[in-house]
Structures are given as structure tokens and as C-alpha cells.
Amino acid sequence: MSQRNNISDLFELVTTAQARHAGRTQISENYWHTSNLERTSAPPPHPIACRSQDTGQPRIVLGAVVRDDLCPGTRKLMDIVRAPQPQYRQARFADIEDIAAIEAEVFAEPYLYLMLRQLYDLHGSDWLVAELDGRVIGYALTLHKAGRALLFTFAVLEQYQGKGYGRALLDHMLQQCRTDGADVVYLTVRPDNQPAAALFKQAGFEFVEHDDQYFGPGEPRGIFEYRLRSRHLDS
Template identity: 30%
Template sequence: MTVADVPIVWALECALFPVDYWPQQMFLDELSQPQTRLYVVAELEGRIVGYAGLMYIQPIADVQTIAVVPECEGQGIGSALLRELLAEAVRRGAGNVMLEVRVDNPRAQQLYLRFGFEQIHRRPRYYRDGADALIMRLELATNGQEST
């Protein structure tokens, strides 16, 4: 993701997350911190159809956001975005990857479960509309050994 992508990503953010969308400035702030952040976009025929972001502060990486436009769901785009975030977490030496997902978003939960994430906690009323968040974690292998 580049600064030039932000207006398009933000328009998608507002459409996809009408209750919980990030302010546009937040995307710009995130992009200004490449030492601890990675944001990527997925394009299909020259159009941004998904985006995702990762924060890494040693030793933990956190999936900040991941989104795919509804008409492109089920085509592997979310999986590709998540694979890229996980690869970056490994490159940066993360031992774990954490994320929050809405309790009422089973499609996203299934994606994370397929990648090996496990639910470790439930955070009541995490989202602006009062929905709970499931806290999920993926332990990454480090130097051929599972992290502890």
C-alpha cells in the first residue's frame, strides 16, 4: 500500500466497516511507520479489491486489518493477504501473531482457523456497536522450533 492508495482504501474501509471504519489519517499514520508496520493491497484488473495491515513490535505481530470487497470473497484474496502478513511476521522474527475478529463474522473466523489461529480470549463490547471480539493467536515456528 502506498500513500496514493489511501483514498481508495479508505473508501473501501468506510463501505466495508460502516460502524468501525478507521479515520483516513490513521492509514496515513500507519504507512508512516514502516519499521513496525506493513500494509498491502490486492488488485484485480487494476482495481484495489482488498487490503491488509500488520504491526510488529518485538516479539509479537498483530493483524491490524484485513478486508476484501464482497464481490471478490471466496476467490482466495483474503488468504493471499493473510499469507503475506504471516510471511512478513516470520521475516521480522515474530513468535506469535495476534488478531481481533468480530464474534459475528464467522467467515473471517474460519479463515483464521484454517491458518492455525486459535481463540484465546473473548473481549466483551470491543467494537463501537457493542459486538464482542474474539482474540486469536497463531504461534509461529522460530528456527525450526515452536515458540513458547
């Protein structure tokens, strides 16, 4: 699984070449920062700021290499921003092989190709994939009935997890469900799958109930819902 916040929640985009930290200006026109950045020869496309832990004031990242020890987490967040962005589109028949490979990598009990083929025949129009460099790296399949959409299967290749692709895929899936007229999107999560539960909560899903035998004896699941008609997707 993967997750991210909106860029506006992680960074502040700054439109000037100066910022004040601890009462003094820390960036000049030649992109020199005295406390948390190393000098570089050229400015980046956009100046970016993160919050200082001690003062709460912005620290500008402008034409510099971030020192993560002084601005914790910033390097990882900048990597997410710079990561190549997939194309999110409806699944095609030719994608089934890639989807089957993701199933085999991510799940202990993956859906076999023949099952995926049947699902595609019945619900291909509701299958969303993330394609990067000509390869499907993630997918989300929803099943619709009477205004409710079940997120039936959802996964991202392990090497692309933690880069924001899973969260972006969820956002696209929710938007598509809204366009298709769904009022509620729901899903189930194993109680021991905390990374998945955390990602869904971050995306706006709310825990509804726990069912000890959702899939039979010894197969408990937590049930989560996202109410499309009562909120905006960017809330």
C-alpha cells in the first residue's frame, strides 16, 4: 500500500527569494542558506519551505540540497513530489497479465488469471489502473450496486509503495465512483493489515464496524466507508 498528503499539506510554496528564521534572513539571491541547506549552483523550479521544529517558522528550500537531520522528513517528501507521475486510466484486456503479476506479488492468496479475466469481462469498465513507463503498477476494481460501490481489489507493486501512488489511485477511484453516481464506497480490511487501514483512513474512509466472520469462521474484517455525497474529495 501507499499514502501521501496533498502537496499543500506537506510543503509551503514560497514566491519570494527570502524568508525569516529566528529573526534573520537566511536566503539571499545566490541561494545560500546558513542553517539547514548546502550551497548549490542553480535554483530549483520552485522555492519550497518546511516548518522549523524549534520556531515554527518556514525554512526555505531554494536551489539547495536538503539536510534531513535539520528538517526531518523533507527529503522523503521532496522525493514524492519529484517522482514520475503515472497515467490513471480504465483497464484494458492487455493489462490483465500485469494485474495478475501484482496480485501474485502482493497477496498471499492472489486471484488467478482466469478469475481476473472473468472479472474483466463483467466489470472491466469499473477497473482503474495506474500506468508508469508502459507498465501497470497498480489497480483498483470497484463493483457497483444500488448507489454503493465496493472496492473489490486494490494493490500497488511493492517497489512503488510508499511513493504516493496508492493514495493517488484511491483519489482517482473515488472521483470515478462519484462520476458514476455512487453515494458510498466501502471496503474491508484484515485487522492485522494496519498499513492498508492507515492509508484508507488518510484518504477519508471511516471505520464502520468489525465483523468476526465476514468471510466465514476465522476470517474477520474491518469495514470502512467513504460517503461521496456528504463531502468533497479534497476535504
